[in-house]
Amino acid sequence: MAKVTACAHTIQGLLKYHGLKNKKLRLPFHDSISVCAKELTTTATVDFDHQHNEDVVEINGSVAKGIEAERVMNVIDALRKLAKSKDRVKIASKNNLANAKGVGFSASAFASIALAANTALNLKMDLSRLSEIARLGAGSASRSLVGGFAIWYANKNGRSFARQLDDGTRVKLAMGIVPMASPVKTDMAHEESVSSPFFTARVKEVKAALPKMIRAIKKGDLSDVCRLAEADSLSLHSVTMTGKRGLVLVAPETINVIRRVRAMREDQGIPVWFSLDTGPSVFLNTQPEYLQKVCQDIETNVHVPVIKSEVGGSARTLDQHLF
Amino acid sequence: MAKVTACAHTIQGLLKYHGLKNKKLRLPFHDSISVCAKELTTTATVDFDHQHNEDVVEINGSVAKGIEAERVMNVIDALRKLAKSKDRVKIASKNNLANAKGVGFSASAFASIALAANTALNLKMDLSRLSEIARLGAGSASRSLVGGFAIWYANKNGRSFARQLDDGTRVKLAMGIVPMASPVKTDMAHEESVSSPFFTARVKEVKAALPKMIRAIKKGDLSDVCRLAEADSLSLHSVTMTGKRGLVLVAPETINVIRRVRAMREDQGIPVWFSLDTGPSVFLNTQPEYLQKVCQDIETNVHVPVIKSEVGGSARTLDQHLF
Numbered sequence: 001m002a003k004v005t006a007c008a009h010t011i012q013g014l015l016k017y018h019g020l021k022n023k024k025l026r027l028p029f030h031d032s033i034s035v036c037a038k039e040l041t042t043t044a045t046v047d048f049d050h051q052h053n054e055d056v057v058e059i060n061g062s063v064a065k066g067i068e069a070e071r072v073m074n075v076i077d078a079l080r081k082l083a084k085s086k087d088r089v090k091i092a093s094k095n096n097l098a099n100a101k102g103v104g105f106s107a108s109a110f111a112s113i114a115l116a117a118n119t120a121l122n123l124k125m126d127l128s129r130l131s132e133i134a135r136l137g138a139g140s141a142s143r144s145l146v147g148g149f150a151i152w153y154a155n156k157n158g159r160s161f162a163r164q165l166d167d168g169t170r171v172k173l174a175m176g177i178v179p180m181a182s183p184v185k186t187d188m189a190h191e192e193s194v195s196s197p198f199f200t201a202r203v204k205e206v207k208a209a210l211p212k213m214i215r216a217i218k219k220g221d222l223s224d225v226c227r228l229a230e231a232d233s234l235s236l237h238s239v240t241m242t243g244k245r246g247l248v249l250v251a252p253e254t255i256n257v258i259r260r261v262r263a264m265r266e267d268q269g270i271p272v273w274f275s276l277d278t279g280p281s282v283f284l285n286t287q288p289e290y291l292q293k294v295c296q297d298i299e300t301n302v303h304v305p306v307i308k309s310e311v312g313g314s315a316r317t318l319d320q321h322l323f
Numbered sequence: 324m325a326k327v328t329a330c331a332h333t334i335q336g337l338l339k340y341h342g343l344k345n346k347k348l349r350l351p352f353h354d355s356i357s358v359c360a361k362e363l364t365t366t367a368t369v370d371f372d373h374q375h376n377e378d379v380v381e382i383n384g385s386v387a388k389g390i391e392a393e394r395v396m397n398v399i400d401a402l403r404k405l406a407k408s409k410d411r412v413k414i415a416s417k418n419n420l421a422n423a424k425g426v427g428f429s430a431s432a433f434a435s436i437a438l439a440a441n442t443a444l445n446l447k448m449d450l451s452r453l454s455e456i457a458r459l460g461a462g463s464a465s466r467s468l469v470g471g472f473a474i475w476y477a478n479k480n481g482r483s484f485a486r487q488l489d490d491g492t493r494v495k496l497a498m499g500i501v502p503m504a505s506p507v508k509t510d511m512a513h514e515e516s517v518s519s520p521f522f523t524a525r526v527k528e529v530k531a532a533l534p535k536m537i538r539a540i541k542k543g544d545l546s547d548v549c550r551l552a553e554a555d556s557l558s559l560h561s562v563t564m565t566g567k568r569g570l571v572l573v574a575p576e577t578i579n580v581i582r583r584v585r586a587m588r589e590d591q592g593i594p595v596w597f598s599l600d601t602g603p604s605v606f607l608n609t610q611p612e613y614l615q616k617v618c619q620d621i622e623t624n625v626h627v628p629v630i631k632s633e634v635g636g637s638a639r640t641l642d643q644h645l646f
Binding site: 197198200201202204205230231234235237238239241242246248250251252253254255256258259 | 520521523524525527528553554557558560561562564565569571573574575576577578579581582
């Protein structure tokens with residue numbers, strides 16, 4: 001019997017991955033970079049016990065079924081195999097915010113589950129090694145696990161894992177998060193993107209942007225990091241918009257936020273950039289001293305709540321359990 | 324002395340042209356197809372007189388300057404040269420709707436000016452031949468001039484002109500037009516699009532869609548025409564979004580209209596599709612028997628006015644002058 005709880009931060013995609021080269025192993029077409037948001041977390045408790053009759057997964061209060069449960073069990077089964085354990089598991093995971101699409105909660109969910117299971121099964125893998133397995137649930141979980149500014153390698157010497165590039169010491173990033181709901185699942189968007197006539201060109205563009213983003217992070221060049229992330233957001237949405245289903249993932253409020261961000265930057269000289277992941281939610285990227293002003297502008301002019309956040313660290317275990 | 328007034332309909336781009344291979348001659352990268360909207364027109368009066376001291380162009384009540392005046396004079400100078408005339412000209416043009424971006428008014432403006440000047444200078448060119456010269460003001464003016472569903476050839480045996488494909492007899496299209504304002508000029512978007520990493524792929528896609536659209540028009544297959552136009556709209560906006568300036572041309576209301584159109588189509592089985600040109604304005608494409616219902620849905624749910632229109636014909640002269 002081993003009950004362990006862990007907590008991980010959601011991720012904001014900076015150079016976003018899109019489309020899977022290998023769906024089963026969740027291997028992407030190219031490396032990707034993200035940053036963790038301290039304010040948004042998923043907490044997961046796992047309990048391995050030979051007395052459990054079956055594996056049960058509860059996500060945000062509902063029993064997971066179908067593809068959702070399957071994705072969790074991909075991670076659990078891989079870890080159980082390594083631990084040579086046959087114990088059934090009970091899992092509960094909970095986000096600290098409900099109903100937001102495109103703020104990286106699938107990443108934090110699988111990162112927290114992977115870390116809790118790793119500890120419960122006494123596997124003692126380091127986070128980078130564990131990220132290869134968290135990846136089987138959601139690709140971005142690899143980056144959520146290692147925390148800070150992180151890169152997920154598509155293929156580095158035959159392995160696909162994440163590594164932290166900066167913990168927020170060099171890049172002094174403050175974020176506003178504008179969460180919005182959407183009925184579109186990220187997995188559907190991943191499938192769609194590959195059908196876009198622009199997909200090949202996007203992969204080439206991301207590959208060209210990666211060394212620039214890494215250099216900007218190493219140099220602590222906030223404006224370059226944010227500028228590259230803003231451009232990448234529009235590229236990602238272009239690819240989902242031109243896939244077979246023509247997915248328009250933005251909300252009316254997304255457009256209003258984008259307009260305000262650009263007005264602040266171009267008319268008022270405020271260093272602020274937007275970033276979108278696979279959904280309508282918006283990240284506002286700025287310097288810590290401008291965060292209050294930026295968030296207030298959006299709340300006042302777009303009438304949407306904004307969550308303020310610093311850069312979040314890596315996943316960690318907690319003493320308090322969910323059940 | 325010769326004063327003539329002409330009127331032309333705006334165009335809705337179906338397979339839209341974007342980017343110019345030759346800016347001076349306004350030669351595009353590929354053929355394009357549009358349809359005229361009967362309800363929206365530009366009326367232009369031209370008055371050639373050897374007693375005028377200078378050329379004067381007035382657009383919607385303001386004297387045109389800089390690049391705008393230059394574009395008009397490109398058309399006028401070409402026609403004057405053909406007519407061997409040295410008379411100065413006074414021109415006034417007026418749209419029947421103010422402040423809408425992406426509903427094709429630059430097309431109808433140059434089409435009406437070209438036809439009025441052609442008649443005033445007694446050149447007697449047919450509309451297809453005249454479309455080569457109207458093109459020097461705005462590429463889409465070539466299609467506005469010939470009216471109905473029209474194709475503008477990028478290069479057909481060394482010439483770039485428009486030809487009508489159908490006058491609305493075969494394709495029974497009814498349109499709702501949702502006009503919206505925007506500060507972005509189409510010419511800027513044309514320049515931007517070429518800088519997108521997706522531009523080459525877009526040109527290839529449009530070239531592949533052209534024979535499909537022509538076949539659909541010839542067969543009177545309304546749903547195929549509208550489906551191709553909807554997909555092309557998202558492709559066009561993807562290209563402007565990923566150009567150097569990252570132009571986001573849609574408005575919040577654009578997204579709301581798109582959502583309603585898809586809800587009507589997918590949940591209520593109504594044959595309705597959206598189309599966007601280079602701006603936030605939206606065309607609602609449907610069958611005549613659904614037009615009332617579609618426009619009412621948008622007015623009620625998105626709180627924006629919608630103009631109902633049939634397919635418009637070619638440019639024509641009028642008896643009443645603007646001055």
